[in-house]
Amino acid sequence: MAAELVAGALLSASLQVLFERLASEEIPQPFKGKKATLVLPDELNTMLLSANVLLSDAEEKQLGNEEVRKWLFKLQYVIYEADDLVDTIDYEALRSKLEDESSSGTSKVLMNFIPTLMFTAFDDTVKQDGTEILRKLKILIDQKDVLGLREGVQSKPSQRPPAPLEEFGVFGREADKEVIVDLLLSNDVSDNKISVIPIVGMGGIGKTTLAQLVYDNDRIQKHFELKAYVTVSDEFDIFKITKTIFRGISSEIIDIENLFELRRKLKEALRGKKFLFVHDDVWNENYHLWDALKSSFESGASGSKIILATRNENVA
Template sequence: MALELVGGACLSASLQLLFDRMASKQLKIKLSAINKVLDDAEKKQLADRAVRKWLNELKHTVYKTEDLVYEIHTEAFRCEIEGKPHLLSFFSTTYYAKQINQRIAKILDTLEYIVQQKDLIGLKEVGRVENKSSPRVSIIVPPLEDESGIYGRNADKEAIVNLLLSYADTGNKISVIPIVGMGGLGKTTLAKLAYHDFRVNNLYDIKMWITVSDEFDVFMLTKTILEKVTSRTCSIEYQYDLQLKLKEVLEGKKFLLVLDDVWNENYDHWYALKSPLEFAVFGSKIIVTTRSDSIGSMMGNVPNHCLQIISDEDGWK
């Protein structure tokens, strides 16, 4: 997986542009070491202050790197406009280049420190199984959590529940509510709290939970939704027929669907999945959890609900 940035870009992509040009392999080694434990860190950060601090330091380093990449792009463009030498030769001959190199070295030192700290705070590698022929689609609904052990999310929960209870005319038959935030902030937990809230339980004919993750396979997702709606195994082999069947069974029904951990950036895939869902009863809702602002904006028709890091006070609780 890639380390995600606030703007929806990824650390690996941003840094590759800069450090590949500087012929540096050090960054790739450090990124690889960090990526291997990132899943574990994201799961532990809410309960472990040291892990949360580690992730914050990583995030700030990412911001500094993005700033540096932006400056280099700007300087490269200026050189091109003014007819100056190519950026790489410019780097090797100017005082500005020395400053850039010093900042690169500082970023690498910080990343080295972050890599060293991962072992001290007990982060471990968490493997992710990938199977291209069988996308990971789970319809197991997460159990209701004891809210007494969840801190700092009351306002977020009320905001999502209020959207689920709302009948306001947004111009859309189905409201798509994006919950956006970096990994480990509690997007899934927040969605669970809203999904299981007593005020929501009796509003919908059907409630469905699907964990999407890496693969956004429209056929598999549509089939999973259809099986959930009908409570029957589906043997339809063609996507068009599958969508027609889902359209048919959703007519007259009001549903709540959670699409948890979405990574898909392809609007055509989202449009294809959503099309048969539009035939459900007005007031049906979809909650989407994602790390990317752009994905949330692409899928949602209400503003992104962006999760922030909880306060130190709530964290200590």
């Protein structure tokens, strides 16, 4: 029962953090003027508030009601998805801002044109993911009468003034970024050929933003011969992850549906090369699955690194 109560407390904390992030959200320049994207934070905030007022009653009833407990777990997962979406928008806002500051004159015209093209696809992805999250939240909220959940008094989201992005230094983790970059550039791998660097913490602390900023760092780009970024989430599909990594490091077009053959191709592509792989939003802690995945990396050069961004300390 204690574990269930802790889960409820963590869910409340995650919601509070997400409310604050939505209140201080900075919309990237290419998004401005696009109504569907601009209203997304407000729609998401409204839906989350509707879920929040049910949380107190649900936390009490979960101890004797299995269906309510399942409802809470589903809500927790959707909140994590919303947090990841805000992470993605945050990263694009920061990248766009830095890109704009580093360009000038004629080059600025070109730089402004290229990101706009990139954002067309990105904007579609944000709208698609945001719409799916809103749909899931609506389904959960609509179940309140069936589950007998009552609206209760909740602590109001923080009313402190939104802080500018620079105040936090990527949500207060600029120092963490430098530490991780230094670890990635270090050749101290002890007895292991490949080092694993975890980024652990609850939703809302900017793990995805941090991982992406590290991945895009100029020194990191030059240091590693091969790089791939994979969002894992709750579905740990070895075949899908392996294929995503292979596509990230190779220009070869493959049509392989056999895992053994795919792993052989990946080992061949990695042979003797120093690589960096980022596994973001990792949930699964099944060590057998991890061992099976990591065995495909053994042909890489010494000094290769893997970043694991996760909410689960057991994964790290």
